[in-house]
Amino acid sequence: MATDRRQASIFRSIDWWTILIYIALLTFGWISVCGASYSYGETDIFSLDSRSGMQIVWIGTSIVLGFVIVMLDDRFYDTFAYIIYALLLLLLFATIFNPHSIKGSRSWLVLGPLRLQPAEFAKFATALALSKLMSTYGYSIHQWKHFGAALAVILLPMVFIVLQRETGSALVYLAFFLVFYREGMAGSVLFTGVAMVVYFVVGIRFAEVYMGHTPTSVGEFSVLLMVQLFSIGMVWVYASRRVALQMLFCSLAVTLVSLLLLLIPVDIVYVQMALVVLLIGYLLWSWLSTRVRTYLFISLFAMGSVAFFYGADFIMQNVMEPHQRSRINVLLGLDEDLRGAGYNVHQSEIAIGSGGLRGKGFLNGTQTKLKFVPEQDTDFIFCTVGEEEGFVGSASVLLLFLALILRLIYLSERQPYHFSRIYGYCVLSIFLFHVFINVGMVLGLTPVIGIPLPFFSYGGSSLWGFTFLLFIFLRLDASRNRSR
Numbered sequence: 031m032a033t034d035r036r037q038a039s040i041f042r043s044i045d046w047w048t049i050l051i052y053i054a055l056l057t058f059g060w061i062s063v064c065g066a067s068y069s070y071g072e073t074d075i076f077s078l079d080s081r082s083g084m085q086i087v088w089i090g091t092s093i094v095l096g097f098v099i100v101m102l103d104d105r106f107y108d109t110f111a112y113i114i115y116a117l118l119l120l121l122l123f124a125t126i127f128n129p130h131s132i133k134g135s136r137s138w139l140v141l142g143p144l145r146l147q148p149a150e151f152a153k154f155a156t157a158l159a160l161s162k163l164m165s166t167y168g169y170s171i172h173q174w175k176h177f178g179a180a181l182a183v184i185l186l187p188m189v190f191i192v193l194q195r196e197t198g199s200a201l202v203y204l205a206f207f208l209v210f211y212r213e214g215m216a217g218s219v220l221f222t223g224v225a226m227v228v229y230f231v232v233g234i235r236f237a238e239v240y241m242g243h244t245p246t247s248v249g250e251f252s253v254l255l256m257v258q259l260f261s262i263g264m265v266w267v268y269a270s271r272r273v274a275l276q277m278l279f280c281s282l283a284v285t286l287v288s289l290l291l292l293l294i295p296v297d298i299v300y301v302q303m304a305l306v307v308l309l310i311g312y313l314l315w316s317w318l319s320t321r322v323r324t325y326l327f328i329s330l331f332a333m334g335s336v337a338f339f340y341g342a343d344f345i346m347q348n349v350m351e352p353h354q355r356s357r358i359n360v361l362l363g364l365d366e367d368l369r370g371a372g373y374n375v376h377q378s379e380i381a382i383g384s385g386g387l388r389g390k391g392f393l394n395g396t397q398t399k400l401k402f403v404p405e406q407d408t409d410f411i412f413c414t415v416g417e418e419e420g421f422v423g424s425a426s427v428l429l430l431f432l433a434l435i436l437r438l439i440y441l442s443e444r445q446p447y448h449f450s451r452i453y454g455y456c457v458l459s460i461f462l463f464h465v466f467i468n469v470g471m472v473l474g475l476t477p478v479i480g481i482p483l484p485f486f487s488y489g490g491s492s493l494w495g496f497t498f499l500l501f502i503f504l505r506l507d508a509s510r511n512r513s514r
Contacts, residue, residue: 040100043508045441051434052096052485052500056089058415058427059486061392066407066414067488068393081407081488088490092497099501104509107158107502108449115159115183121148122190137196149199150495152187154502157456159183160206164213165448171214180210198479205463209455218264222331225260229253229339234346234358245297254302255285257335258309261328265313269324273316281305306336358477374410375474377403382416382424382473389420407488409480412472431465431484441507450506457503461496 060082067081077083107114121139125148128136139146160183163169169176184203191200211220236249258281266274288301313329316322346355381397390396395417398406403413416424435458442454461484468483470476482492 040505040508043511044100044504045437045507048434048437048441048500048504051430051437055427055430055434055485056092058430059411060085060089062411062414062418062486063407063488065393065395065418066398066411068399085488088493091490092493095494096497096501099498100505100508102505104450104506107453107506108162111158111162115155118148118152118155119186119190122152122187122194126190126193128194137191137194137199145491147199147489147491147495149187149191149194149196150491151498152191153202153460153495154498156183156187156203156206157453157460157499158502160209160456161449161453164209164452171210172216177210177215198481201467201479202460202463202481205459206456208459208462209452212455213452218268218327218331221260222334225256225335226338228256229335230342232256233339233343237343241298244295246299250299251302253339254299254306254336257306257332257339258302260335261309261313261332264328264331265325269316269322269328277309277312281309306332374404374478375471378406378410378413378472379474381406381413385417385420385424387421389416389418389423392418394418405480408482409468409478409487410472411483411486411488412469415486416472427486428465428469431461435462435465438503441503444510445507446510450503450510453506454503457499460499 063085064075064082068075074080075082076086078087125137125139128139137147137149139148160180163180163183164171171177171180184206188200188203191197191203207215207220207223211217233249233253236252237247239248240246241248241251259278262274262277262281265277284301284305288298310329310332313325313332317325317329346358377397381395381403384390384397385395393399395414397403397417398414403410406414412424412427415427419426438454438458438461442451442458445451445454464481464484467476467479468481468487471478482489484496485493
């Protein structure tokens, strides 16, 4: 009777709105897999010999897994978080030596007819371990040793996955930095990450663009100027506005004077580099004279910015493989390469654009039926949505994902325990990263790194992995009112 009452309480407390969104996404996902994998002349889309038929099996097993997860005691996930994490780490490590290579990646374990990708399951294991660590009594993200421990929890699976030659899946773990930000990480850390991305994009994109008839690179000049402005902005926010105004005046005055040198063929990047060096020296002097450590941290930001920019340029030119450089150049608009690195994205854009407002209808897509888009039922499955369902269908899918993200935020904020709240933010961060990057790469807005669209891309590993992520959180949320 006690067990029956507990199960009845779980079903009353579980968030059925999230489950309805989950079912809706599974339904749309199966329709998309069916459209992407269908070939002219097929008569049975439910056959287990077809990918659409197998996807029904993965969906059915995922629903069963979700039911089992909900039936387990919520304290199971808290108690065994580290053990689950350790087991998945061992599995990831063993996969490195996997003799089976699929499309150049060793991230798959082949067990007869079954293929599993441990990296997909390591996401929920890492989320559990991170939640367990950060909810420990006395934990503070502002202490370097605690923050370092959390970074180690994230970096370990990333390293193992990179060694499996699956860089795209490893990058997903960067989403956990959003959890750090929610739990009190300084906004300057997040700003630093955004600044690095801006340096890379601007520096590489305009590296070969020159000012007038001078050897001054627009990209290099712009990055060095941004290093100064960003550093001065941090002084304004975290130290002294008076000092920031003085630094800003000097920086802009020297920059404007140096621009007059464009009348003669001289590289004024040297002037900007000298300004950055003087800025760093002044910040270090301010730190030594006032003993305010903020100036030291800002000087380290400026030095790190310069080191990152020139280091990234060196790595791209001398370390990266040609196909990796080609992908970045295509993304930044430096190359088109419609028959090489840009082929997937170009064909995907054609498929989405051909759908128009209402699409061509179920199983009526031409780009996808004629297999013009590679990986169209896995990484590029969103192009099938755009072609067959048009703008209306694509917008509906994105609104469903938005509803899921907003619902996860609401559920996370109402958690009374640190463990469940942190885990909830881990879940929504991973979903947000996957949706943003996958849809962005299909539209040509983000790099092609090969990660699935949750509940849409064909395959059991990703579907099971996302189901584990979501339903563990739903189980934790269902016990939010239980007194511990």
